[in-house]
Amino acid sequence: MIHIAIIGGTGVYDPNILENVHQDEVLTPYGLVSYKVGSFEGKNIAFIPRHGSKHSIAPHLINYQANIWAMKKIGVKLILATAAVGSLRLDMKLGDFVLVDQFIDFTRNRKNTFYEGGKRGVVHVDLTNPYCSMIREKLLLVAQNMGIAVHNDGTYICTEGPRFETPAEIHMFSKLGGDLVGMTNVPEVILAREAEMCYATIAMVTNYAAGISSKPLTYGEVLEVMNANTENLKRLFMNVITSIDSETDCSCQHALTEYGGFKL
Ligand code: HPA
Numbered sequence: 001m002i003h004i005a006i007i008g009g010t011g012v013y014d015p016n017i018l019e020n021v022h023q024d025e026v027l028t029p030y031g032l033v034s035y036k037v038g039s040f041e042g043k044n045i046a047f048i049p050r051h052g053s054k055h056s057i058a059p060h061l062i063n064y065q066a067n068i069w070a071m072k073k074i075g076v077k078l079i080l081a082t083a084a085v086g087s088l089r090l091d092m093k094l095g096d097f098v099l100v101d102q103f104i105d106f107t108r109n110r111k112n113t114f115y116e117g118g119k120r121g122v123v124h125v126d127l128t129n130p131y132c133s134m135i136r137e138k139l140l141l142v143a144q145n146m147g148i149a150v151h152n153d154g155t156y157i158c159t160e161g162p163r164f165e166t167p168a169e170i171h172m173f174s175k176l177g178g179d180l181v182g183m184t185n186v187p188e189v190i191l192a193r194e195a196e197m198c199y200a201t202i203a204m205v206t207n208y209a210a211g212i213s214s215k216p217l218t219y220g221e222v223l224e225v226m227n228a229n230t231e232n233l234k235r236l237f238m239n240v241i242t243s244i245d246s247e248t249d250c251s252c253q254h255a256l257t258e259y260g261g262f263k264l
Pocket of ligand 1: 084086181182
């Protein structure tokens with residue numbers, strides 16, 4: 001059984017903590033999904049690089065529905081996602097990890113539900129705690145024990161991308177209570193909850209957002225900071241996977257009880 005999946009964001013294209021890695025694929029109503037499977041300490045782990053293995057899929061064109069459906073279909077209960085983010089706060093510094101706890105959705109043109117009427121019907125999923133508290137607690141403990149800079153919460157503003165933001169937009173996002181900005185957490189986190197899976201994002205600050213930084217932003221700097229910190233990320237994953245019991249029941253896994261549960 002594969003109970004844990006890692007969805008790698010920008011700069012995380014390789015499941016290099018895993019052994020005996022092989023490629024597999026699964027058909028979903030939204031298309032075919034290729035993923036890797038390997039093992040770590042006797043646990044089978046699936047891995048999907050969200051942007052493709054060569055960063056060829058733009059944030060607004062990622063097939064989020066297919067990816068989450070595929071993970072559900074192979075039996076995944078728990079998803080650890082990574083995300084490169086711009087920081088709106090001077091105290092969330094380059095290379096810091098943030099265990100995102102809220103999001104604000106500024107995407108414009110994405111499919112953000114598995115329930116579009118018809119045979120599947122309509123659901124209104126609760127997102128009071130959009131990110132799994134159980135995994136966030138584990139991540140916090142592990143990161144603190146490792147002595148790495150980690151923030152226990154943060155509000156993630158999700159933009160449509162693929163462009164970076166204007167300073168005026170960042171100014172507005174700050175006023176609205178945003179801490180971080182990225183392009184991919186929505187709808188991934190929503191779909192994971194609809195599919196009744198635990199989902200947590202480990203955001204890594206790769207740059208100060210437009211206007212917070214006085215310099216123009218470059219994708220190169222995002223990659224540079226990400227690459228400089230992948231070793232920490234890798235160790236964090238290893239320690240959290242070791243300490244997490246993927247059989248633990250969690251309220252995320254009953255998110256659609258009111259609707260009779262999620263059905264593939
Ligand atoms: N904006 C949006 N997405 C990002 C950024 C940013 O500044 N940095 C990394 N991903």
